[in-house]
Amino acid sequence: MTDSPRTDPTAESDSPQIPVLVVVEDSADCRLLREWLAESDEFTPRVVGADDPAPFDAAFDVCLFDVDGLRGVAGALAAHRKSTSTYTPTLLFVPERYGDAETVLGRLGDAGDHVDDVIDAPIRRANLARRLRTLARARRFSTRLEQSRDRHQRLVRRLPDAVFVCADGRVTYANPAAASLLGVDPAAVRTAEFVDLVPEVDRDSVARALETAAAGGRSEPIETALHRTVIRNADGGTERAGPASSSPEPADAGTPEGTDVATDAAAGRPASTEADAVNDSVPEPLIDSPSEPASRIPVELTAIDGGSGDVQVVVHDLRQRREREERLALYRRAMDEATVGITIADHSTEEEGLIYANEEFKRLTGLGDDDLLGHNPRILQTDATNPGTVAQLRRAIDRGEEASVVLLNRRSDGRRWYSALDISPIRGADGDVTHYLGFQRDVTERVSHEQRLSVLDRVLRHNIRNRLNVVLGYADRAQRVAESADSTDDSLVVDLDDLRGALDRIREAATDILDLSDSARRFREDVGADGDDDPVDAGTVVVDVASALAAAAPDATVLVSTPDGPATVAGAGALSLVVDELVSNALEHVEDPTVHVSLSVAADEAVLRVADDGSGITPDSRAPLDSGAETPTEHGQGVGLWLVRWTVDAVGGTVGYEEGSDGGAVVIARIPIVNGDAAA
Structure with a gap:
C-alpha cells in the first residue's frame, strides 16, 4: 500500500526543515526535547502520546522515542513499517535512570528490533542534531530510491514490449505485456523455465544469451518465437488459460488488485511483500505448446544484466514488423513484376539520382542497378532527344508538378527507343517534394507507326x-x-x-x-x-x-x-x-x-x-x-x-x-x- 497523504514523503522531502515525531512519555524530557527542537531552524517537533490511536498519521522524517513511549506504540510502529515500503527511521532516547542502552534494548524484546539508533543521557544538542540529520538523510535517500523504483516499475508495467525477469533461468517476474503476449495471467508464468517458452530449436541460443547476461553482459538480439501457452497444474487441470487482463493499469503478477509493489531498482523485480504468499502458491507450471501457427508469436529478444544475479529479457513482438515487411515485400514484388517501368528518384539531392528501378525498367534500358542507382535518368537521353520536351519535364519537376512526356532514349546496346514517361511527386510530412515516382512504357512501336503515317501522308500529299x-x-x-x-x-x-x-x-x-x-x-x-x-x-x-x-x-x-x-x-x-x-x-x-x-x-x-x-x-x-x-x-x-x-x-x-x-x-x-x- 502507498503511504497516506498525511505521511507522503514526497511533500516533506522538499522542506528545508526535518519534521520529528516525538513520542516521549516523561513530561519533563518531552518538554525539554520539544523546546530544543523548536529552537533549531532545522527541525519541526510533532508531539504525540503513546496512547494516540493513530500516532503515525502525522507527517515526519524521524521518530524520537523514550523507553516508555516506544513500549506504548510498538505495535502501531510494527504495523506502520509493514504497511509502507518507505524506510521509517527511529531514534531511542535512554535516560540515565534506565541504565545502559544495551541492557534497555534487551529488556524491550521485539520492540527493540524497531530501534535504528540510540542516544544516551545526558544529551548534547549537537549530538542529537547530528543523529537526527543522519537518520533523516537515510529516510530521504530511501524515499528517493522508492520513488525511483516506483517509476521504474510503472515504466516496466506500461512498456509495450514484453519484459521478463529471470533468476537462474526461471521467470520471477513478467510485466503485463509479457503476460498478454503469452495469453496468460502474469502470475501463471512465474517459476517457468524461460527457455521452455521458445521453440526447441532455439533453446540453446537463448540459454547462451541468458548466460551472457548473467555474467554481466548483454546478448545480441535473437529472432525466435514465443509459444502462446496453456499453464496446467500438477493434476492436469487448467490453472491459467486465455488472454491476460488488459485493464489500463494492470496489477503486478500475483499482487492483489490496486496494490503497488516495490521493485528491485535495477531489474524491476517485485520486492518481498505479503502478496508473495499468493505468488508462492502458484503451482509449478507445465507448458503446453500448441502446434497451430497462431500459437507461435515471432519475437526478437535481448537478455540484459539486471544486477544481483537477475537477468532482464526484453522481448519485442515482431508480428507487426513482419506484417509490414510482408506488405512491403508484396509491394516490391508488384512493382518488380509490373509490365511498366517504375523508378523512384531522390528529389532531395542535387543529382536527383534513382534509388529504385524495377525489373521492367532494367529490361527496357538494358542496364542494371549499378548503372542506374544514384544516377539521374537523363543518362538515357540522346543528342537527338527533343530539348523542348526535356525543358517541359524540368519545369514540372522544379514546380513539384506531375508531367507526361515522350522522350527519345538510348538502351545500353545503343538502340534508340521512345519512352512514354509519367512522373508524380511524392511529398513528405511537411508537404515538400522528397521523391519523384516515374512510370515508363516503351512506345517505340506506336511512335514508329505515327512516323510511318506521317511519312506516308507527306509522300501522298507531296511526292x-x-x-x-x-x-x-x-x-x-x-x-x-x-x-x-x-x-x-x-x-x-x-x-x-x-x-x-x-x-x-x-x-x-x-x-x-x-x-x-x-x-x-x-x-x-x-x-x-x-x-x-x-x-x-x-x-x-x-x-x-x-x-x-x-x-x-x-x-x-x-x-x-x-x-x-x-x-x-x-x-x-x-x-x-x-x-x-x-x-x-x-x-x-x-x-x-x-x-x-x-x-x-x-x-x-x-x-x-x-x-x-x-x-x-x-x-x-x-x-x-x-x-x-x-x-x-x-x-x-x-x-x-x-x-x-x-x-x-x-x-x-x-x-x-x-x-x-x-x-x-x-x-x-x-x-x-x-x-x-x-x-x-
Whole structure:
C-alpha cells in the first residue's frame, strides 16, 4: 500500500526543515526535547502520546522515542513499517535512570528490533542534531530510491514490449505485456523455465544469451518465437488459460488488485511483500505448446544484466514488423513484376539520382542497378532527344508538378527507343517534394507507326501529288501535240521534240512513283512481314548488292571492303534493303560519285558504313537518321532513308549519320550478329 497523504514523503522531502515525531512519555524530557527542537531552524517537533490511536498519521522524517513511549506504540510502529515500503527511521532516547542502552534494548524484546539508533543521557544538542540529520538523510535517500523504483516499475508495467525477469533461468517476474503476449495471467508464468517458452530449436541460443547476461553482459538480439501457452497444474487441470487482463493499469503478477509493489531498482523485480504468499502458491507450471501457427508469436529478444544475479529479457513482438515487411515485400514484388517501368528518384539531392528501378525498367534500358542507382535518368537521353520536351519535364519537376512526356532514349546496346514517361511527386510530412515516382512504357512501336503515317501522308500529299501533277501537265502537252497532228490546218506544225520531251517527263514521274511503291513493297516483304530469317554472311550480301549497283552505274566508282571472317546476321532481306537504299542514294544524288562501302565487326554487331564524296545530306532529309521525326515545315523529299531507319530498327539495330572528312555523307548502320559468329 502507498503511504497516506498525511505521511507522503514526497511533500516533506522538499522542506528545508526535518519534521520529528516525538513520542516521549516523561513530561519533563518531552518538554525539554520539544523546546530544543523548536529552537533549531532545522527541525519541526510533532508531539504525540503513546496512547494516540493513530500516532503515525502525522507527517515526519524521524521518530524520537523514550523507553516508555516506544513500549506504548510498538505495535502501531510494527504495523506502520509493514504497511509502507518507505524506510521509517527511529531514534531511542535512554535516560540515565534506565541504565545502559544495551541492557534497555534487551529488556524491550521485539520492540527493540524497531530501534535504528540510540542516544544516551545526558544529551548534547549537537549530538542529537547530528543523529537526527543522519537518520533523516537515510529516510530521504530511501524515499528517493522508492520513488525511483516506483517509476521504474510503472515504466516496466506500461512498456509495450514484453519484459521478463529471470533468476537462474526461471521467470520471477513478467510485466503485463509479457503476460498478454503469452495469453496468460502474469502470475501463471512465474517459476517457468524461460527457455521452455521458445521453440526447441532455439533453446540453446537463448540459454547462451541468458548466460551472457548473467555474467554481466548483454546478448545480441535473437529472432525466435514465443509459444502462446496453456499453464496446467500438477493434476492436469487448467490453472491459467486465455488472454491476460488488459485493464489500463494492470496489477503486478500475483499482487492483489490496486496494490503497488516495490521493485528491485535495477531489474524491476517485485520486492518481498505479503502478496508473495499468493505468488508462492502458484503451482509449478507445465507448458503446453500448441502446434497451430497462431500459437507461435515471432519475437526478437535481448537478455540484459539486471544486477544481483537477475537477468532482464526484453522481448519485442515482431508480428507487426513482419506484417509490414510482408506488405512491403508484396509491394516490391508488384512493382518488380509490373509490365511498366517504375523508378523512384531522390528529389532531395542535387543529382536527383534513382534509388529504385524495377525489373521492367532494367529490361527496357538494358542496364542494371549499378548503372542506374544514384544516377539521374537523363543518362538515357540522346543528342537527338527533343530539348523542348526535356525543358517541359524540368519545369514540372522544379514546380513539384506531375508531367507526361515522350522522350527519345538510348538502351545500353545503343538502340534508340521512345519512352512514354509519367512522373508524380511524392511529398513528405511537411508537404515538400522528397521523391519523384516515374512510370515508363516503351512506345517505340506506336511512335514508329505515327512516323510511318506521317511519312506516308507527306509522300501522298507531296511526292506523289507533285509527280502526278507532272504527269498530268505533260499529258496535256502531249495531247495538244497530238491534236496538232490530227488537224487539217496545214499551218500547224507538229513539234515532235516537244512531244518526246513531254513523254520523257511523264516516264520519269511514273518511274519515281514506281520506285516509291517498290521501296514500300520491299520493306513490307523483306522486313515488315515474317520472311526468310535464315542466318547469312553479311559480307556476302554487301558484296552482291554493291556489285550489282556498281555494274548498273558505269560512271561511278564503288569500293567494297568486308572482314576476313564471317559476320552472320539474321536474314539477307534487311541488310540488302539497307545497302541498296544507301548506295543507290549516293549514286543518284552525286555526280560521278565514289562510294565506299565497308563492313566490319565490333563486338556483337556488323557495322556497315556507306560514304560518298558529295555535298552531304541536308538536315531536313536526314531527319530519319537524327531525331527520327519530321515537322510540318521540315521534311525530306524521299522515303528511302526512312525505310533504312525502319528496317534497321526492325532487326534491333541502330543507324546514324556523320559528316565525311571531305564533306560527303557517311551513314553508319549497326545490325546485330547472330549465333556469335564474328570475325576477329
